[in-house]
Amino acid sequence: MSVDMRTYLAHVELANPITTAAGCASSGRELSQFFDLNRIGALVTRSITMAPRAGRPTPRMAETPSGLLNAVGLQGPGIDAFLDRELPWLAHRGVRTVVSIGGGTVNEYGALARRLTDAPGVTAVEVNLACPNIEDRGRVFARDGAAAAEVVSSVRALMRYDVPVIAKLSPDVADIVAVARACVDGGADALSMINTPVGMSIDTETLRPALAAVTGGLSGPAVRPLAVRCVWQVYAALPGVPIVGVGGVLTGRDAFELILAGACVVGVGTALFHDPYVCLRILRELEELLSARGFQRLADAVGLAHHHPPGGGTRHRPDVLPDPGAPGFGAAPGGSDLEESSL
Amino acid sequence: MLTTRRVDAYHALTLVAPGIAEHLRPGHFVAVAVGGPRSSMLTRRSFSVHDVKPDYGGTVELVFTVRGPGTSWLADRRARDTLDVVGPLGRPFPLPRDPVNCVLVGGDYGSATLFGLADALQRRGCRVDFVIGAESAERVFGALRARRMGETTTLTTEDGSLGMRGRVTDVLPGVIADVRADVVYACGPMETLRGVTAVAIEFDIPVQVSVEEAMACGFGVCMTCVLPVIGEDGITRMVRACVEGPVFRGERVRFEDVGTIPFDAAGAPGAPSASTSPASPGGGGGPRNVS
């Protein structure tokens, strides 16, 4: 049985929920040597900055158990080169493109949004809030709801109304729901989580930090439980807001886990480094899983775990029936193992 | 995987990989997944290719030294185990159009990649001379083969246990002068490449070096493998060793600045604005996935 894998990022329809994660697929060209980029839901670019950036010194990466620390520092050619060479290349091929942007001031994000407004081929804009705020002594925007909201609303105000603005959140905060809510109040149409939490490792041979930048962002399966928790909490608090779940997805099962927590789109990052074909495999596995569990539509699985609290017996409690107002619950999922739960 | 054997201080693995063997050119590398399917080691390990043979539809041989958990897992593989390998990756060694005199310099396992190159050069009528060195005799790789293939072969060890006592860069000027070398090719540790490049610059002859940088993806998307390289236009950029390299013209690599962002590099904090190079997909034949 084939499953309807379509999903919505705000009002934009994607053919399926699997996208690349920002910074893990460059601008798509390298990946396109391996497969047709139109086969994934969308290509999320690396975070584009105003000026060209050389990034951080090397070593920029260190492997950790089931994870990877990186401190690349947003190396890239800047918005001019992106608009000249990279975006047209994607637009020409009709690739659904989410452009990630990064800046050091609210104005810089605004300037990036202004440059993107008239560029053809922008499906959505993702605001990478894990950038140091120059005007706040380098405090990362994502750690401060007010600063994050200010960035989001300046981008939202400048982007065309039909281009959704996604706020990308970091897990290194006391209250992810508060930051998420501030971003939504600032005009975010969707939320993406999680960016990498900050970690560190020390080389016990050289007796020095393994990364030249000392600390770096931790990604890979090691952070998946953090991503699941963040998606879960935000979905529970803001059930109407579309969530892009990102963090440690290696398999269709992992994507399914984030979807059950409340994600309607799933980003794949570090797994790409291991296997450039991984998005296609994850998509296939996810579809098989949904089909095996009797789902006809991906949308029916989004956030479903919220309605199945832990403990077998509670699945039959009438007070935990899906909220009919929540997105994705228009139709009860089909299939025996769900019918059995008295939906 | 076909066979595994010890060669002095190194391990050699022969893989049946027709897709890779068919498209591989000297200087290409491959990326191997380590730790099995449920591995906690997420990044592939990169290795240059020592030998390509037509047997079994096409085999490639890797030569490696155990450094950490990934290579030690690899060292425990046995014949008939399956490996997950992606390749060929990177830009291979450019070959001269004319039959010129080439000196091939290898440090440690870096010499492994030189024999395929020597073969390609000799088929073009080039003269090939080898300079191979390491810290001690058991870390000198391929001395016998070099002696068979090269017009001359000069070996060096730092402890004097084989060949001349010293480093490859100590003997290189003499070899270049003796054989009237037109071009130098080198693969080995960064320090060796830096020294070899300095010698070649002194003789005013071109030098091609194959560098080694820590790589997370091997195909150009992660931006972890960068080093400062001077472009055609004289501008230094942080370029990716995996797709723009691993082979570079030695005099273009700013060896003394590896591990830093030179202040005058494109996009360096406070640097004059200059656009970085266009994202170019990996060279050579297109990567293939095999088991």
Ligand SMILES: Cc1cc2nc3c(=O)[nH]c(=O)nc-3n(C[C@H](O)[C@H](O)[C@H](O)COP(=O)(O)OP(=O)(O)OC[C@H]3O[C@@H](n4cnc5c(N)ncnc54)[C@H](O)[C@@H]3O)c2cc1C
């Ligand atoms: C183009 C290229 C060709 C290479 N060819 C050979 C070869 O022919 N023979 C050989 O023995 N080794 C070669 N290396 C080095 C080899 O990739 C590393 O020794 C190996 O990755 C170490 O893995 P590990 O788990 O044993 O060590 P660890 O130090 O535990 O590795 C941890 C992480 O660091 C990365 N890493 C560490 N050191 C290096 C390094 N020097 N280069 C690249 N990645 C590194 C690993 O990929 C891994 O992600 C090559 C490297 C490159 C980039």
Ligand SMILES: Cc1cc2nc3c(=O)[nH]c(=O)nc-3n(C[C@H](O)[C@H](O)[C@H](O)COP(=O)(O)O)c2cc1C
């Ligand atoms: C090498 C690397 C570079 C990244 N660059 C960016 C970036 O430019 N912008 C961004 O928002 N996130 C960036 N991220 C974070 C990822 O998009 C993602 O949120 C995170 O890695 C968790 O997902 P994963 O475990 O699937 O990799 C980067 C991650 C890695 C590993």
Ligand code: FES
């Ligand atoms: S190893 Fe990922 S870009 Fe070179």
